Amino acid sequence: MILKEKKYNIFSVPIIILILFSFLPLITFSQSLENQVSSISWSNNALLINTKDKIIYAESRLKDPDRLVVDILNCSLPATELEKNFKSTLGENISVSQPVSNQVRIIFLGESSINRKAYLTNYEKTLVIKIVRIGDEKDDETISENKDQTELEKYAQGDLKEIEIEGDENETEVSIYATKSVKYNTYLLKNPARLAVDLLNISPPTSPLPKYMATHLVSGVRVGRAANGLEAARIVIDLTNDNIDYTIDPSLLGNKIRIKFRLSRNKEETKKISSLKIIIDPGHGGYDTGASYGGFEEKNVNLVIAEKIKKLLENYGITVILTRDDDSFLSLAERVEITNSIKPNVFISIHGNAMKTTRTIRGVETYYWTHQSQKLAYYVHTSILSNLEIPDHYIRRAKFYVIKHTSVPAILAELGFLSNHEDRKLLTSSASQDQYAKALTTAILKFLDIEPKKDKEKKETEQKKPEEKKEVKK
Ligand SMILES: [Zn+2]
Numbered sequence: 001m002i003l004k005e006k007k008y009n010i011f012s013v014p015i016i017i018l019i020l021f022s023f024l025p026l027i028t029f030s031q032s033l034e035n036q037v038s039s040i041s042w043s044n045n046a047l048l049i050n051t052k053d054k055i056i057y058a059e060s061r062l063k064d065p066d067r068l069v070v071d072i073l074n075c076s077l078p079a080t081e082l083e084k085n086f087k088s089t090l091g092e093n094i095s096v097s098q099p100v101s102n103q104v105r106i107i108f109l110g111e112s113s114i115n116r117k118a119y120l121t122n123y124e125k126t127l128v129i130k131i132v133r134i135g136d137e138k139d140d141e142t143i144s145e146n147k148d149q150t151e152l153e154k155y156a157q158g159d160l161k162e163i164e165i166e167g168d169e170n171e172t173e174v175s176i177y178a179t180k181s182v183k184y185n186t187y188l189l190k191n192p193a194r195l196a197v198d199l200l201n202i203s204p205p206t207s208p209l210p211k212y213m214a215t216h217l218v219s220g221v222r223v224g225r226a227a228n229g230l231e232a233a234r235i236v237i238d239l240t241n242d243n244i245d246y247t248i249d250p251s252l253l254g255n256k257i258r259i260k261f262r263l264s265r266n267k268e269e270t271k272k273i274s275s276l277k278i279i280i281d282p283g284h285g286g287y288d289t290g291a292s293y294g295g296f297e298e299k300n301v302n303l304v305i306a307e308k309i310k311k312l313l314e315n316y317g318i319t320v321i322l323t324r325d326d327d328s329f330l331s332l333a334e335r336v337e338i339t340n341s342i343k344p345n346v347f348i349s350i351h352g353n354a355m356k357t358t359r360t361i362r363g364v365e366t367y368y369w370t371h372q373s374q375k376l377a378y379y380v381h382t383s384i385l386s387n388l389e390i391p392d393h394y395i396r397r398a399k400f401y402v403i404k405h406t407s408v409p410a411i412l413a414e415l416g417f418l419s420n421h422e423d424r425k426l427l428t429s430s431a432s433q434d435q436y437a438k439a440l441t442t443a444i445l446k447f448l449d450i451e452p453k454k455d456k457e458k459k460e461t462e463q464k465k466p467e468e469k470k471e472v473k474k
Contacts (some may be wrong), residue, residue, distance in 0.1 A: 045131050056374070066111065068108040075102065114134065172217040276318045332402055353416060372409045
């Protein structure tokens with residue numbers, strides 16, 4: 001659940017919108033129910049993609065040829081504009097397309113001497129992808145357009161505009177919006193735990209303070225005058241306990257600071273892991289064999305891979321429940337019933353695909369239906385693609401029974417085509433089944449925000465190495 005409260009509106013139009021407004025739109029689209037691209041524009045070496053809703057995106061940087069691929073998830077282009085290509089001022093080829101029904105893909109293709117940076121702005125409804133020739137990056141604020149801005153002008157006296165608090169059990173985000181780029185100092189204080197943020201060039205507020213809603217980590221926010229006698233505003237964020245870490249992330253324009261509070265890693269992880277439950281659902285079973293090719297039955301492949309995932313996740317202390325752990329028949333309704341009564345953190349149905357009419361089609365398909373399952377689908381899909389030599393048969397949105405009727409993040413993974421010779425080899429060889437299990441485990445851990453064990457082990461050995469060297473020297 002997300003608690004949200006917006007307060008302290010002095011100006012109703014955010015400054016960033018005014019700036020974006022001045023860009024010439026190349027295309028303007030009409031409205032629709034799902035998140036949809038509303039306009040695409042190009043300005044100041046930046047591509048701006050405006051959408052109706054908050055954007056969730058993933059980026060990958062690929063080589064040979066050098067390119068940036070940005071996928072906007074659960075988002076579509078209007079039917080009339082399914083593909084758009086243009087050229088940037090630095091000669092980059094930019095394509096905006098929709099490879100599947102619910103995903104917008106932007107590809108920047110050009111020389112390796114060009115840096116590309118993607119970030120969200122305008123309350124996460126605008127994706128900006130900036131390109132800069134390497135060596136020209138000095139001015140990281142080209143979007144503000146004024147290159148001759150002196151340091152003084154940059155931090156000219158401004159006012160506080162709005163403070164926004166948003167949070168759930170694990171994380172709270174406090175966003176501070178000002179009318180000018182902010183110069184700030186922070187102080188983490190104890191007894192009681194609180195974070196003070198002095199906004200050095202922002203005037204103390206003159207109007208009465210609003211009440212802010214408390215979250216699990218933040219008990220309140222106060223706004224007043226900085227203690228050092230300056231004409232500066234101080235924001236004090238009261239924390240619920242001493243075990244909270246924070247990170248500060250100023251926006252590119254500097255007029256928004258986002259402070260993210262999280263429970264300290266160790267405490268959070270042990271608390272979290274012991275309460276986690278995952279359901280893996282091996283598709284089919286009993287008389288329902290699923291696809292059957294080359295002497296292999298899908299139900300058995302599904303079960304073997306599910307058991308391997310269970311083993312890997314249990315190494316983390318996570319409780320894993322299989323909807324079936326033998327060759328028995330289980331209806332779809334029973335699988336859903338088990339899941340909805342246990343309410344796991346993740347539900348994954350494992351399947352093998354088949355195509356009766358052709359043996360040449362191969363690849364991974366990952367299905368999701370609900371919004372909360374979208375990120376899980378993305379992590380699983382990309383993790384399989386990076387762990388196995390298998391083609392991308394896309395992430396798709398479909399109302400399969402087990403992912404439509406389950407109340408938790410739920411996906412159905414078609415790991416490959418049993419009807420295709422190469423895919424069948426992957427699905428049935430023990431070594432690549434291990435790779436599938438590893439890929440799915442990595443994705444589940446990523447979704448649950450748990451650090452994979454290998455990295456931890458690596459860090460430990462890296463830390464030990466210098467000590468060993470010292471001993472040798474003695
Ligand atoms: Zn199946």
